[in-house]
Amino acid sequence: MAQGAQKIVFRPLNLARCIIWSGFALLLLVLPLFFNKGFALTLMCQIGTIMIFSLSFNMLLGQSGMLSLGHAVYSGLGAYFAIHMLNLIGKGWLFPVSLLPLVGGLAGALFGVLFGYVTTKKSGTPFAMITLGIGELVFAMSLMFPEFFGGEGGVSSNRIAGEPLFGFITFGPQIQVYYLVAVWLFICTAAMYAFTHTPLGRIANAVRDNPERVEFIGYETQRVRYLVLIISGFFAGIAGGLGAINFEIVSSENVSAIRSGTVLLFTFIGGVPFFFGPMIGAVIFGFFIVVLATITKAWLLYLGLFFVMMVMYCPGGIATLIMMQFPIVKAGRFREIFPSYCLAVAAGLTLLAALVFAVEMIYHLSLEAAAGTTKAFFGYDVEVASATPWLGVALLSGIGAVLFVAARRGISTHWDRIMGDIIRSQTA
Amino acid sequence: MNAPAPMPVIAAALELRAVRKSFGVTEIIRGVDLAITKGERHAVIGPNGAGKSTLFNLISGRFGVSTGAILLNGGDLAGLKPFEINRKGLARSFQITNIFANLSVFENIRCAVLYPLGYKYSFWKALSTLKDANLRADEILELIGLKKRRDVKAGLLTYAEQRALEIGITIAGGAEVILLDEPTAGMSRSESDQAVELIRKVTVGKTLVMVEHDMSVVFSLADRISVLVYGEVIATDVPEKIRGNAAVQEAYLGTSLAEGAH
Known part of the structure; x- marks a missing residue:
C-alpha cells in the first residue's frame, strides 16, 4: 500500500x-526581451550575482545555523583572483573569460579551507565573532598590500580580453554579460539546491537543529561546519568572479564588513528558512540599492525601517510569508482571506505614502534648504513650509491606521478559522 | 524472571574500572566498577543526584573521566570524543528529548543511519538514491511505530512519540551497545508500558544499559540491576536479589522498591 x-x-x-x-x-532566457535598457541589464546582472552570493551565504545561516559576519571575504577574494586572471588574459594568457567565475570560486574555496579551519572550530556566537574578526583582518590587509589589492582605487581591468567565445562573444555588450551571469546563476542555483539533498547537506540541517545530538550519531560537527563553509566559499567566490566581470573593477569594498552586512540583511529579508528565500532577497536588494538609491537620499532610512519591520513582524522573511499561504491555497480557501489581504495592502500603501511624504519633506527641509521650500512630488510642486502637506500626512496616517486595524482583525479571524478547519480535517 | 546472567569471563561489552569523576572539588562519581556482558540488559537505578546521568555522560564521551578507565569490547575509550565512541558501536539516548526538531521524523532517522552506512560527509550523492539508507530508515520507523508520522516535523510530535523517536535515533545506527537515559520519564502508565515493549523489541541481541526511575520498567526489562548511591555502586545483582538487599532498601529510605522510588 x-x-x-x-x-x-x-x-x-x-x-x-x-x-x-x-x-x-x-525566465532567465526571456527577461532581456522586456528589460533591454542598459540600466535594467546592469541591474539584472547585479541581482543575479547577489543571488548566488546570498544563496551561498544561506548555506551557512539557514541550512547550517552559522551566522557569518564576514562572508564578503570569500566573494571579495574570489573577485580579486578573477580580476587578476582577467588582466593576465589581457596580457595573452590562454583562458576563457566565461570560466573566470570558476577561478573566483576556487579562490573562495581555498580561503574557505584556510579561514574556515579557524572559524569553524567554534559555533554560535563565537563563530560569528571570529568571522567578524577575519573580515576585518582581510579588509585591513586589502589596504596594506596595494600590489595585490590595488590600494584605495582597487584593481581594474577590461573584460574584452582573449579569444571571443564561439568567435563572437566578447562580453563587451552588457547583454552578453547578462547571459553569462544567467548561465552561472542557473548552474549554481541547481548545484546548491542539489547540495541540500545530499548526506552532508542534510547533516548540516541536523547540526543547525541540534549540534549536540549530531555528535552522538557518528558525525563530527566541526568537520560538517568546515566542509559546508568551504563549499559556501566556493559559490561566494563564483559570485565574486561574476561581479569582477560585470564591473571590471574590484576594490577593498568587495571584502568589507559593509558587503558582509548587506548579504546578511537581504538574505534575512528574503527568508532564511527556505532555499529560494535569498533569491527574493537579492531582488529586493536590487530595488533598494540600485533603484531606490538613485531616486531618494533617504533610501537607507527606508531600508533600515523595512529591515526592522521584517525582523519584528516577519522573522521568516518574505519566503515564509509566501509559503504560509500554501495550506490555505491548497485547501481552496484563499478567496476567503483575500479581501483582508487587499485591505492590508491598501493600509500598507497609505501608511507608506504618509511616511514617504513626511520623510521626503523633512529631508528636503534639512538637506536641501538652500533650494527653497518647494519640493516636486511626481510632477507637482509642494510647498513644504506650509501646513497643508503636513495635514495631508496626518490624514493619510489616520486613514492608514484605521485600515490597518481593520485588516489585522480580518486577517486574524479568517486565518484562525481556516487554519483551525485545516488542522481539524487533518487529525480527523 | 530471566535467568541470572553469568559473570563475564572474557572481555565484557562494556566495562568500567575504578571510574572517578570530579567537577571542581566535588567528586560526583567515586570509584565505579561495572562489567556488562554482551547481550545483557542492565539497569542503573539510584536516588536523584546519585550520578546516574553523569555516569552515562562519561561512558558516551560527553565528559572525560578524572581517573579510571572505560572499555568498550575491551578497547579503552580514554580521550575519545562522542562521535568516535559512537563509531565504535555505542549509542545513547537522552533524558531530555534531543531530536532534530525542524526535520521530518523520517529525516531524523535517516540522519542517524548515514554515517554507519558509509555515506559520511558525501556531498556528491543524492539522498533519494541511497536505497539502503532510505529502506533502513523506513524499517526503523515501522519498528518504533511512527510510520504514519513519517513526514511530520519532529518538533510537532506528541511527547510520547518524541520519546519513541529518541530511541529510534539511538538504535538506527545499529550500535551494539545502547545506553538509554530514562526512556520512560514523564510518561503515563500505558505509554511507559508501550515504551517497555518498544525497548524490548529494538534491543534484541544488543547490550542495553539504562537509567530508569520507574521500578516496574526496571524489573520487567533488566537482567541485572546496579544501584548507584552518591557516586558509588552499592549493589549489582539480579532483580530479585536487589529487591531484598538491605543496603539498597536503606538508600531508598525505606520505600518499597516494588512500588517505585524517587
Missing part, C-alpha cells in the same frame, strides 16, 4: 520541480 501511495505522492512533486526549474531557465 505504502509503495503505491508514495509513487502517487512523489510524481507530481517531481513534475512541479521540473516546471519550476524550466520556468526559472525560461
Whole structure:
C-alpha cells in the first residue's frame, strides 16, 4: 500500500520541480526581451550575482545555523583572483573569460579551507565573532598590500580580453554579460539546491537543529561546519568572479564588513528558512540599492525601517510569508482571506505614502534648504513650509491606521478559522 | 524472571574500572566498577543526584573521566570524543528529548543511519538514491511505530512519540551497545508500558544499559540491576536479589522498591 501511495505522492512533486526549474531557465532566457535598457541589464546582472552570493551565504545561516559576519571575504577574494586572471588574459594568457567565475570560486574555496579551519572550530556566537574578526583582518590587509589589492582605487581591468567565445562573444555588450551571469546563476542555483539533498547537506540541517545530538550519531560537527563553509566559499567566490566581470573593477569594498552586512540583511529579508528565500532577497536588494538609491537620499532610512519591520513582524522573511499561504491555497480557501489581504495592502500603501511624504519633506527641509521650500512630488510642486502637506500626512496616517486595524482583525479571524478547519480535517 | 546472567569471563561489552569523576572539588562519581556482558540488559537505578546521568555522560564521551578507565569490547575509550565512541558501536539516548526538531521524523532517522552506512560527509550523492539508507530508515520507523508520522516535523510530535523517536535515533545506527537515559520519564502508565515493549523489541541481541526511575520498567526489562548511591555502586545483582538487599532498601529510605522510588 505504502509503495503505491508514495509513487502517487512523489510524481507530481517531481513534475512541479521540473516546471519550476524550466520556468526559472525560461525566465532567465526571456527577461532581456522586456528589460533591454542598459540600466535594467546592469541591474539584472547585479541581482543575479547577489543571488548566488546570498544563496551561498544561506548555506551557512539557514541550512547550517552559522551566522557569518564576514562572508564578503570569500566573494571579495574570489573577485580579486578573477580580476587578476582577467588582466593576465589581457596580457595573452590562454583562458576563457566565461570560466573566470570558476577561478573566483576556487579562490573562495581555498580561503574557505584556510579561514574556515579557524572559524569553524567554534559555533554560535563565537563563530560569528571570529568571522567578524577575519573580515576585518582581510579588509585591513586589502589596504596594506596595494600590489595585490590595488590600494584605495582597487584593481581594474577590461573584460574584452582573449579569444571571443564561439568567435563572437566578447562580453563587451552588457547583454552578453547578462547571459553569462544567467548561465552561472542557473548552474549554481541547481548545484546548491542539489547540495541540500545530499548526506552532508542534510547533516548540516541536523547540526543547525541540534549540534549536540549530531555528535552522538557518528558525525563530527566541526568537520560538517568546515566542509559546508568551504563549499559556501566556493559559490561566494563564483559570485565574486561574476561581479569582477560585470564591473571590471574590484576594490577593498568587495571584502568589507559593509558587503558582509548587506548579504546578511537581504538574505534575512528574503527568508532564511527556505532555499529560494535569498533569491527574493537579492531582488529586493536590487530595488533598494540600485533603484531606490538613485531616486531618494533617504533610501537607507527606508531600508533600515523595512529591515526592522521584517525582523519584528516577519522573522521568516518574505519566503515564509509566501509559503504560509500554501495550506490555505491548497485547501481552496484563499478567496476567503483575500479581501483582508487587499485591505492590508491598501493600509500598507497609505501608511507608506504618509511616511514617504513626511520623510521626503523633512529631508528636503534639512538637506536641501538652500533650494527653497518647494519640493516636486511626481510632477507637482509642494510647498513644504506650509501646513497643508503636513495635514495631508496626518490624514493619510489616520486613514492608514484605521485600515490597518481593520485588516489585522480580518486577517486574524479568517486565518484562525481556516487554519483551525485545516488542522481539524487533518487529525480527523 | 530471566535467568541470572553469568559473570563475564572474557572481555565484557562494556566495562568500567575504578571510574572517578570530579567537577571542581566535588567528586560526583567515586570509584565505579561495572562489567556488562554482551547481550545483557542492565539497569542503573539510584536516588536523584546519585550520578546516574553523569555516569552515562562519561561512558558516551560527553565528559572525560578524572581517573579510571572505560572499555568498550575491551578497547579503552580514554580521550575519545562522542562521535568516535559512537563509531565504535555505542549509542545513547537522552533524558531530555534531543531530536532534530525542524526535520521530518523520517529525516531524523535517516540522519542517524548515514554515517554507519558509509555515506559520511558525501556531498556528491543524492539522498533519494541511497536505497539502503532510505529502506533502513523506513524499517526503523515501522519498528518504533511512527510510520504514519513519517513526514511530520519532529518538533510537532506528541511527547510520547518524541520519546519513541529518541530511541529510534539511538538504535538506527545499529550500535551494539545502547545506553538509554530514562526512556520512560514523564510518561503515563500505558505509554511507559508501550515504551517497555518498544525497548524490548529494538534491543534484541544488543547490550542495553539504562537509567530508569520507574521500578516496574526496571524489573520487567533488566537482567541485572546496579544501584548507584552518591557516586558509588552499592549493589549489582539480579532483580530479585536487589529487591531484598538491605543496603539498597536503606538508600531508598525505606520505600518499597516494588512500588517505585524517587
